[in-house]
Amino acid sequence: MLKKWEDLPDFIKNDEVRPYYDSLKRKKVSLILKRLFDLIGGLVLLCILAIPMLIIAAMIKLDSEGPVFYRQERITTYGKHFRIHKFRTMVNNADRIGSAVTVGNDSRITKVGAALRGCRLDELPQVFDLISGNMSFVGTRPEAVKYVERYKPEYMATLLLPAGITSEASIRYKDEAELLDAAEDVDRVYTEDVLPGKMKYNLESIRTFSFIKDIITMVRTVFAVLGKDYD
Template sequence: MLLKKWEDLPSYMKCDEVRTYYDILSSKKYSLILKRIFDVLVASVLLVILAIPMIIIAVMIKLDSLGPVFYRQERVTTYGKHFKIHKFRTMVSNADKIGTAVTVENDNRITRVGAKLRGLRLDELPQVLDVLSGNMSFVGTRPETVKYVDKYKPEYMATLLLPAGITSEASIRYKDEATLLNITDDIDRVYVEDVLPGKMKYNLDSIKNFSFWREIVTVFRTVFAVLGEDYE
Protein backbone atom coordinates (compact mmCIF):
# COMPACT_ATOMS: atom_id res chain seq x y z
CA MET A 1 0.00 0.00 0.00
CA LEU A 2 1.52 3.27 -1.13
CA LEU A 3 0.23 6.81 -1.01
CA LYS A 4 -1.10 8.51 -4.10
CA LYS A 5 0.93 11.37 -5.45
CA TRP A 6 -0.01 14.65 -3.79
CA GLU A 7 -1.31 16.09 -7.06
CA ASP A 8 -3.64 13.10 -7.47
CA LEU A 9 -5.43 13.62 -4.16
CA PRO A 10 -9.00 14.97 -4.15
CA SER A 11 -8.98 18.78 -4.18
CA TYR A 12 -10.54 19.05 -0.71
CA MET A 13 -7.61 17.09 0.74
CA LYS A 14 -4.88 19.21 -0.83
CA CYS A 15 -4.50 21.74 1.96
CA ASP A 16 -1.68 22.73 4.31
CA GLU A 17 -3.26 20.89 7.24
CA VAL A 18 -3.25 17.57 5.37
CA ARG A 19 0.16 18.14 3.78
CA THR A 20 1.88 17.87 7.17
CA TYR A 21 0.52 14.35 7.68
CA TYR A 22 1.09 13.40 4.05
CA ASP A 23 4.79 14.20 4.33
CA ILE A 24 5.07 12.08 7.48
CA LEU A 25 3.44 9.07 5.81
CA SER A 26 5.51 9.54 2.65
CA SER A 27 8.62 8.75 4.69
CA LYS A 28 7.08 5.49 6.03
CA LYS A 29 6.94 3.55 2.75
CA TYR A 30 8.10 0.21 4.17
CA SER A 31 5.74 0.39 7.13
CA LEU A 32 2.86 1.04 4.73
CA ILE A 33 3.83 -2.01 2.67
CA LEU A 34 4.09 -4.19 5.80
CA LYS A 35 0.71 -2.89 6.92
CA ARG A 36 -0.98 -4.10 3.74
CA ILE A 37 0.82 -7.46 3.75
CA PHE A 38 -0.24 -7.99 7.36
CA ASP A 39 -3.84 -7.07 6.53
CA VAL A 40 -4.12 -9.50 3.63
CA LEU A 41 -2.41 -12.42 5.36
CA VAL A 42 -4.21 -12.12 8.69
CA ALA A 43 -7.61 -11.40 7.11
CA SER A 44 -7.25 -14.47 4.89
CA VAL A 45 -6.42 -16.71 7.84
CA LEU A 46 -9.20 -15.24 9.99
CA LEU A 47 -11.76 -15.71 7.23
CA VAL A 48 -11.03 -19.45 7.23
CA ILE A 49 -10.94 -19.76 11.03
CA LEU A 50 -14.06 -17.66 11.60
CA ALA A 51 -16.20 -19.09 8.80
CA ILE A 52 -18.13 -21.53 11.00
CA PRO A 53 -18.53 -19.13 13.98
CA MET A 54 -19.83 -16.46 11.60
CA ILE A 55 -22.36 -18.90 10.12
CA ILE A 56 -23.59 -19.68 13.64
CA ILE A 57 -23.88 -15.95 14.43
CA ALA A 58 -25.78 -15.41 11.18
CA VAL A 59 -28.32 -18.10 12.14
CA MET A 60 -28.73 -16.54 15.62
CA ILE A 61 -29.43 -13.13 14.07
CA LYS A 62 -32.07 -14.55 11.71
CA LEU A 63 -33.78 -16.43 14.55
CA ASP A 64 -33.74 -13.39 16.83
CA SER A 65 -35.33 -10.75 14.61
CA LEU A 66 -36.62 -9.96 11.14
CA GLY A 67 -34.20 -8.49 8.64
CA PRO A 68 -30.92 -9.23 6.85
CA VAL A 69 -27.89 -10.80 8.51
CA PHE A 70 -25.57 -7.96 7.51
CA TYR A 71 -25.81 -4.24 8.08
CA ARG A 72 -24.44 -2.49 4.98
CA GLN A 73 -24.26 1.22 5.79
CA GLU A 74 -22.35 3.57 3.49
CA ARG A 75 -19.10 4.77 5.04
CA VAL A 76 -16.05 6.76 3.88
CA THR A 77 -12.50 5.44 3.54
CA THR A 78 -9.26 6.28 1.71
CA TYR A 79 -9.28 9.50 -0.34
CA GLY A 80 -13.00 9.95 0.37
CA LYS A 81 -14.10 6.74 -1.33
CA HIS A 82 -17.58 5.58 -0.35
CA PHE A 83 -18.14 1.90 0.44
CA LYS A 84 -20.73 -0.23 2.20
CA ILE A 85 -19.29 -1.70 5.36
CA HIS A 86 -19.87 -5.34 6.36
CA LYS A 87 -21.20 -5.71 9.90
CA PHE A 88 -23.49 -8.20 11.52
CA ARG A 89 -26.86 -6.54 12.07
CA THR A 90 -27.29 -5.75 15.76
CA MET A 91 -30.34 -3.51 15.49
CA VAL A 92 -33.85 -3.82 14.17
CA SER A 93 -34.17 -3.59 10.41
CA ASN A 94 -33.97 -0.01 9.03
CA ALA A 95 -32.65 1.29 12.36
CA ASP A 96 -30.84 4.17 10.65
CA LYS A 97 -34.20 5.47 9.42
CA ILE A 98 -35.71 5.63 12.90
CA GLY A 99 -32.81 7.15 14.82
CA THR A 100 -29.34 8.68 14.66
CA ALA A 101 -26.28 7.35 12.83
CA VAL A 102 -24.54 6.72 16.17
CA THR A 103 -25.69 4.42 18.95
CA VAL A 104 -26.40 5.34 22.55
CA GLU A 105 -26.41 3.19 25.66
CA ASN A 106 -29.57 1.11 26.04
CA ASP A 107 -30.61 2.07 22.50
CA ASN A 108 -34.02 0.48 22.03
CA ARG A 109 -33.16 -0.36 18.43
CA ILE A 110 -30.59 -2.96 19.54
CA THR A 111 -31.79 -6.58 19.40
CA ARG A 112 -31.14 -9.20 22.11
CA VAL A 113 -28.50 -11.00 20.07
CA GLY A 114 -27.17 -7.65 18.89
CA ALA A 115 -26.45 -6.53 22.45
CA LYS A 116 -24.27 -9.59 23.05
CA LEU A 117 -22.45 -9.17 19.73
CA ARG A 118 -21.74 -5.48 20.37
CA GLY A 119 -20.44 -6.17 23.87
CA LEU A 120 -17.73 -8.46 22.49
CA ARG A 121 -17.38 -6.55 19.19
CA LEU A 122 -18.32 -9.72 17.33
CA ASP A 123 -20.55 -7.64 15.05
CA GLU A 124 -17.37 -6.43 13.36
CA LEU A 125 -16.05 -9.87 12.35
CA PRO A 126 -17.37 -9.59 8.75
CA GLN A 127 -15.13 -6.56 8.26
CA VAL A 128 -12.33 -8.99 7.38
CA LEU A 129 -14.02 -8.89 3.95
CA ASP A 130 -13.54 -5.13 3.84
CA VAL A 131 -9.90 -5.56 4.86
CA LEU A 132 -9.30 -8.02 2.02
CA SER A 133 -10.94 -5.67 -0.49
CA GLY A 134 -8.65 -2.83 0.64
CA ASN A 135 -11.50 -0.62 1.84
CA MET A 136 -10.38 -1.13 5.42
CA SER A 137 -7.37 -2.10 7.49
CA PHE A 138 -7.13 -3.77 10.88
CA VAL A 139 -5.88 -0.51 12.39
CA GLY A 140 -7.03 2.91 11.29
CA THR A 141 -9.60 5.62 11.85
CA ARG A 142 -13.05 4.09 12.23
CA PRO A 143 -15.03 4.74 9.02
CA GLU A 144 -17.57 7.50 9.54
CA THR A 145 -20.87 7.96 7.76
CA VAL A 146 -20.98 10.47 4.91
CA LYS A 147 -22.91 13.07 6.91
CA TYR A 148 -20.20 13.25 9.57
CA VAL A 149 -17.33 13.36 7.07
CA ASP A 150 -19.09 16.31 5.44
CA LYS A 151 -18.56 18.16 8.74
CA TYR A 152 -14.81 17.39 8.97
CA LYS A 153 -12.41 20.22 9.64
CA PRO A 154 -9.56 20.45 7.08
CA GLU A 155 -7.11 18.70 9.41
CA TYR A 156 -9.46 15.75 9.89
CA MET A 157 -9.19 15.01 6.16
CA ALA A 158 -5.69 13.66 6.87
CA THR A 159 -7.31 10.53 8.30
CA LEU A 160 -8.50 9.74 4.76
CA LEU A 161 -4.89 9.24 3.62
CA LEU A 162 -5.09 5.70 5.01
CA PRO A 163 -7.81 3.04 4.88
CA ALA A 164 -10.45 3.14 7.58
CA GLY A 165 -9.80 0.68 10.40
CA ILE A 166 -11.54 -2.00 12.43
CA THR A 167 -9.85 -0.64 15.53
CA SER A 168 -7.69 2.28 16.60
CA GLU A 169 -6.41 4.05 19.68
CA ALA A 170 -9.51 6.24 19.49
CA SER A 171 -11.73 3.14 19.46
CA ILE A 172 -9.99 1.88 22.59
CA ARG A 173 -10.28 5.19 24.41
CA TYR A 174 -13.89 5.68 23.34
CA LYS A 175 -15.13 2.12 23.76
CA ASP A 176 -17.89 3.52 26.00
CA GLU A 177 -18.92 6.13 23.45
CA ALA A 178 -22.58 5.04 23.63
CA THR A 179 -22.62 5.90 27.34
CA LEU A 180 -21.25 9.39 26.66
CA LEU A 181 -23.97 10.07 24.10
CA ASN A 182 -26.72 8.72 26.33
CA ILE A 183 -26.84 11.91 28.43
CA THR A 184 -28.00 14.22 25.65
CA ASP A 185 -31.08 14.66 23.49
CA ASP A 186 -29.12 16.25 20.63
CA ILE A 187 -26.91 13.26 19.83
CA ASP A 188 -25.68 14.43 16.41
CA ARG A 189 -24.59 17.83 17.73
CA VAL A 190 -22.77 16.40 20.75
CA TYR A 191 -21.06 13.79 18.59
CA VAL A 192 -19.78 16.36 16.07
CA GLU A 193 -18.84 19.05 18.61
CA ASP A 194 -17.54 16.99 21.53
CA VAL A 195 -16.94 13.30 20.76
CA LEU A 196 -15.54 13.54 17.23
CA PRO A 197 -12.84 16.12 18.09
CA GLY A 198 -11.66 13.91 20.96
CA LYS A 199 -11.46 10.85 18.74
CA MET A 200 -9.70 12.83 16.01
CA LYS A 201 -7.01 13.87 18.45
CA TYR A 202 -6.04 10.21 18.82
CA ASN A 203 -6.49 9.47 15.11
CA LEU A 204 -4.24 12.31 14.02
CA ASP A 205 -1.65 11.47 16.68
CA SER A 206 -1.57 7.91 15.31
CA ILE A 207 -0.71 9.27 11.86
CA LYS A 208 1.99 11.56 13.25
CA ASN A 209 3.59 8.59 14.99
CA PHE A 210 2.68 5.97 12.40
CA SER A 211 4.67 2.75 12.29
CA PHE A 212 3.78 -0.85 11.53
CA TRP A 213 4.89 -2.06 14.97
CA ARG A 214 2.88 0.62 16.73
CA GLU A 215 -0.19 -0.72 14.94
CA ILE A 216 0.55 -4.26 16.14
CA VAL A 217 0.58 -2.90 19.69
CA THR A 218 -2.83 -1.30 19.03
CA VAL A 219 -4.22 -4.67 17.96
CA PHE A 220 -3.16 -6.25 21.27
CA ARG A 221 -4.44 -3.26 23.26
CA THR A 222 -7.80 -3.74 21.55
CA VAL A 223 -7.96 -7.38 22.61
CA PHE A 224 -7.25 -6.41 26.22
CA ALA A 225 -9.84 -3.62 26.05
CA VAL A 226 -12.52 -6.04 24.84
CA LEU A 227 -11.59 -8.35 27.73
CA GLY A 228 -12.20 -5.50 30.18
CA GLU A 229 -8.93 -3.58 30.46
CA ASP A 230 -9.44 0.17 30.93
CA TYR A 231 -6.98 2.62 29.38
CA GLU A 232 -6.85 6.18 30.73
Protein backbone atom coordinates in the same frame (compact mmCIF):
# COMPACT_ATOMS: atom_id res chain seq x y z
CA MET B 1 1.13 3.04 -1.10
CA LEU B 2 0.33 6.72 -1.00
CA LYS B 3 -0.79 8.50 -4.12
CA LYS B 4 1.28 11.44 -5.30
CA TRP B 5 0.21 14.69 -3.66
CA GLU B 6 -0.98 16.13 -6.98
CA ASP B 7 -3.19 13.07 -7.53
CA LEU B 8 -5.08 13.41 -4.27
CA PRO B 9 -8.70 14.66 -4.32
CA ASP B 10 -8.86 18.44 -4.02
CA PHE B 11 -10.72 18.36 -0.71
CA ILE B 12 -7.77 16.54 0.89
CA LYS B 13 -5.03 18.74 -0.54
CA ASN B 14 -4.82 21.51 2.02
CA ASP B 15 -2.10 23.07 4.17
CA GLU B 16 -3.30 21.28 7.31
CA VAL B 17 -3.02 17.83 5.70
CA ARG B 18 0.37 18.32 4.02
CA PRO B 19 2.52 17.66 7.16
CA TYR B 20 0.75 14.35 7.77
CA TYR B 21 1.19 13.37 4.12
CA ASP B 22 4.91 14.18 4.19
CA SER B 23 5.32 12.11 7.35
CA LEU B 24 3.58 9.07 5.82
CA LYS B 25 5.55 9.41 2.59
CA ARG B 26 8.74 8.65 4.53
CA LYS B 27 7.32 5.36 5.83
CA LYS B 28 6.99 3.25 2.68
CA VAL B 29 8.16 0.01 4.31
CA SER B 30 5.60 0.29 7.11
CA LEU B 31 2.87 1.03 4.56
CA ILE B 32 3.78 -2.07 2.54
CA LEU B 33 3.90 -4.25 5.66
CA LYS B 34 0.56 -2.84 6.78
CA ARG B 35 -1.18 -3.86 3.55
CA LEU B 36 0.45 -7.31 3.46
CA PHE B 37 -0.55 -7.92 7.07
CA ASP B 38 -4.14 -6.85 6.36
CA LEU B 39 -4.44 -9.08 3.30
CA ILE B 40 -2.78 -12.20 4.70
CA GLY B 41 -4.32 -11.75 8.13
CA GLY B 42 -7.74 -11.22 6.58
CA LEU B 43 -7.52 -14.42 4.56
CA VAL B 44 -6.37 -16.44 7.58
CA LEU B 45 -9.15 -14.99 9.74
CA LEU B 46 -11.76 -15.76 7.09
CA CYS B 47 -10.78 -19.43 7.20
CA ILE B 48 -10.89 -19.47 11.00
CA LEU B 49 -14.08 -17.47 11.41
CA ALA B 50 -16.19 -18.91 8.59
CA ILE B 51 -18.10 -21.42 10.75
CA PRO B 52 -18.55 -19.08 13.79
CA MET B 53 -19.88 -16.39 11.46
CA LEU B 54 -22.37 -18.82 9.94
CA ILE B 55 -23.62 -19.67 13.44
CA ILE B 56 -23.95 -15.99 14.35
CA ALA B 57 -25.78 -15.34 11.07
CA ALA B 58 -28.32 -18.04 11.93
CA MET B 59 -28.83 -16.55 15.41
CA ILE B 60 -29.50 -13.13 13.92
CA LYS B 61 -32.09 -14.49 11.50
CA LEU B 62 -33.86 -16.39 14.28
CA ASP B 63 -33.84 -13.37 16.60
CA SER B 64 -35.39 -10.70 14.34
CA GLU B 65 -36.55 -9.93 10.83
CA GLY B 66 -34.15 -8.38 8.37
CA PRO B 67 -30.81 -9.08 6.67
CA VAL B 68 -27.83 -10.67 8.42
CA PHE B 69 -25.48 -7.82 7.55
CA TYR B 70 -25.67 -4.10 8.23
CA ARG B 71 -24.25 -2.33 5.16
CA GLN B 72 -24.22 1.40 5.93
CA GLU B 73 -22.24 3.62 3.56
CA ARG B 74 -18.96 4.77 5.08
CA ILE B 75 -15.87 6.68 3.97
CA THR B 76 -12.34 5.31 3.62
CA THR B 77 -9.07 6.17 1.83
CA TYR B 78 -9.10 9.38 -0.23
CA GLY B 79 -12.80 9.83 0.46
CA LYS B 80 -13.87 6.60 -1.25
CA HIS B 81 -17.41 5.50 -0.40
CA PHE B 82 -17.93 1.86 0.54
CA ARG B 83 -20.59 -0.21 2.30
CA ILE B 84 -19.16 -1.64 5.50
CA HIS B 85 -19.79 -5.26 6.50
CA LYS B 86 -21.12 -5.67 10.05
CA PHE B 87 -23.52 -8.13 11.60
CA ARG B 88 -26.88 -6.45 12.07
CA THR B 89 -27.38 -5.74 15.77
CA MET B 90 -30.46 -3.52 15.49
CA VAL B 91 -33.96 -3.83 14.15
CA ASN B 92 -34.23 -3.64 10.39
CA ASN B 93 -33.88 -0.11 8.92
CA ALA B 94 -32.73 1.26 12.28
CA ASP B 95 -30.88 4.15 10.63
CA ARG B 96 -34.20 5.45 9.33
CA ILE B 97 -35.72 5.69 12.79
CA GLY B 98 -32.87 7.22 14.76
CA SER B 99 -29.36 8.64 14.81
CA ALA B 100 -26.39 7.28 12.84
CA VAL B 101 -24.59 6.75 16.15
CA THR B 102 -25.77 4.42 18.90
CA VAL B 103 -26.36 5.19 22.57
CA GLY B 104 -25.99 2.63 25.37
CA ASN B 105 -29.69 2.00 26.00
CA ASP B 106 -30.73 2.25 22.36
CA SER B 107 -34.12 0.58 22.00
CA ARG B 108 -33.28 -0.40 18.42
CA ILE B 109 -30.69 -2.99 19.57
CA THR B 110 -31.90 -6.61 19.39
CA LYS B 111 -31.24 -9.27 22.04
CA VAL B 112 -28.63 -11.04 19.94
CA GLY B 113 -27.27 -7.66 18.88
CA ALA B 114 -26.62 -6.65 22.48
CA ALA B 115 -24.56 -9.80 23.05
CA LEU B 116 -22.60 -9.29 19.84
CA ARG B 117 -21.85 -5.65 20.65
CA GLY B 118 -20.62 -6.54 24.14
CA CYS B 119 -17.79 -8.64 22.67
CA ARG B 120 -17.50 -6.65 19.41
CA LEU B 121 -18.44 -9.79 17.48
CA ASP B 122 -20.63 -7.66 15.22
CA GLU B 123 -17.42 -6.50 13.55
CA LEU B 124 -16.23 -9.96 12.45
CA PRO B 125 -17.57 -9.57 8.88
CA GLN B 126 -15.21 -6.64 8.39
CA VAL B 127 -12.73 -9.34 7.42
CA PHE B 128 -14.23 -8.93 3.93
CA ASP B 129 -13.36 -5.22 4.02
CA LEU B 130 -9.81 -6.08 5.11
CA ILE B 131 -9.29 -8.36 2.14
CA SER B 132 -10.76 -5.85 -0.31
CA GLY B 133 -8.50 -3.07 1.00
CA ASN B 134 -11.37 -0.82 2.08
CA MET B 135 -10.29 -1.27 5.69
CA SER B 136 -7.22 -2.08 7.75
CA PHE B 137 -6.79 -3.76 11.11
CA VAL B 138 -5.76 -0.38 12.53
CA GLY B 139 -6.95 3.02 11.37
CA THR B 140 -9.52 5.72 11.95
CA ARG B 141 -12.95 4.14 12.38
CA PRO B 142 -14.97 4.68 9.17
CA GLU B 143 -17.46 7.48 9.72
CA ALA B 144 -20.88 7.86 8.14
CA VAL B 145 -20.96 10.20 5.16
CA LYS B 146 -22.82 12.98 6.98
CA TYR B 147 -20.10 13.25 9.62
CA VAL B 148 -17.25 13.30 7.09
CA GLU B 149 -19.03 16.16 5.34
CA ARG B 150 -18.57 18.17 8.55
CA TYR B 151 -14.83 17.44 8.89
CA LYS B 152 -12.46 20.31 9.59
CA PRO B 153 -9.63 20.60 7.02
CA GLU B 154 -7.12 18.89 9.33
CA TYR B 155 -9.42 15.90 9.85
CA MET B 156 -9.02 15.06 6.15
CA ALA B 157 -5.55 13.70 7.01
CA THR B 158 -7.27 10.62 8.43
CA LEU B 159 -8.38 9.77 4.87
CA LEU B 160 -4.79 9.25 3.75
CA LEU B 161 -4.93 5.69 5.11
CA PRO B 162 -7.68 3.05 5.05
CA ALA B 163 -10.36 3.14 7.72
CA GLY B 164 -9.68 0.73 10.56
CA ILE B 165 -11.36 -1.95 12.63
CA THR B 166 -9.67 -0.53 15.73
CA SER B 167 -7.61 2.49 16.71
CA GLU B 168 -6.30 4.34 19.71
CA ALA B 169 -9.45 6.46 19.58
CA SER B 170 -11.60 3.31 19.61
CA ILE B 171 -9.77 2.14 22.73
CA ARG B 172 -10.15 5.45 24.52
CA TYR B 173 -13.80 5.79 23.49
CA LYS B 174 -14.83 2.16 23.87
CA ASP B 175 -17.78 3.33 26.01
CA GLU B 176 -18.86 5.95 23.49
CA ALA B 177 -22.48 4.72 23.47
CA GLU B 178 -22.75 5.31 27.22
CA LEU B 179 -21.26 8.79 26.83
CA LEU B 180 -24.08 9.69 24.45
CA ASP B 181 -26.85 8.25 26.64
CA ALA B 182 -27.80 11.54 28.27
CA ALA B 183 -27.60 13.63 25.10
CA GLU B 184 -30.82 15.21 23.89
CA ASP B 185 -29.33 15.83 20.44
CA VAL B 186 -27.04 12.85 19.81
CA ASP B 187 -25.80 14.02 16.39
CA ARG B 188 -24.85 17.47 17.72
CA VAL B 189 -23.07 16.12 20.80
CA TYR B 190 -21.21 13.56 18.71
CA THR B 191 -20.10 16.14 16.13
CA GLU B 192 -19.18 18.90 18.57
CA ASP B 193 -17.86 16.96 21.57
CA VAL B 194 -17.07 13.31 20.86
CA LEU B 195 -15.66 13.52 17.32
CA PRO B 196 -13.06 16.23 18.12
CA GLY B 197 -11.81 14.13 21.03
CA LYS B 198 -11.49 11.05 18.85
CA MET B 199 -9.79 13.04 16.12
CA LYS B 200 -7.06 14.11 18.53
CA TYR B 201 -6.02 10.46 18.81
CA ASN B 202 -6.65 9.70 15.12
CA LEU B 203 -4.44 12.55 13.93
CA GLU B 204 -1.68 11.67 16.38
CA SER B 205 -1.77 8.09 15.07
CA ILE B 206 -1.35 9.34 11.50
CA ARG B 207 1.51 11.64 12.50
CA THR B 208 3.39 8.88 14.36
CA PHE B 209 2.33 5.96 12.15
CA SER B 210 4.45 2.82 11.99
CA PHE B 211 3.70 -0.85 11.45
CA ILE B 212 4.98 -1.68 14.94
CA LYS B 213 2.60 0.88 16.47
CA ASP B 214 -0.26 -0.78 14.60
CA ILE B 215 0.62 -4.11 16.22
CA ILE B 216 0.78 -2.48 19.65
CA THR B 217 -2.66 -0.92 19.10
CA MET B 218 -4.09 -4.34 18.21
CA VAL B 219 -2.70 -5.81 21.44
CA ARG B 220 -4.09 -2.89 23.45
CA THR B 221 -7.48 -3.45 21.81
CA VAL B 222 -7.58 -7.06 23.01
CA PHE B 223 -6.94 -5.93 26.58
CA ALA B 224 -9.55 -3.16 26.25
CA VAL B 225 -12.17 -5.67 25.11
CA LEU B 226 -11.26 -7.83 28.11
CA GLY B 227 -11.99 -4.90 30.39
CA LYS B 228 -8.77 -2.95 30.82
CA ASP B 229 -9.21 0.82 30.99
CA TYR B 230 -6.68 3.16 29.42
CA ASP B 231 -6.57 6.70 30.86
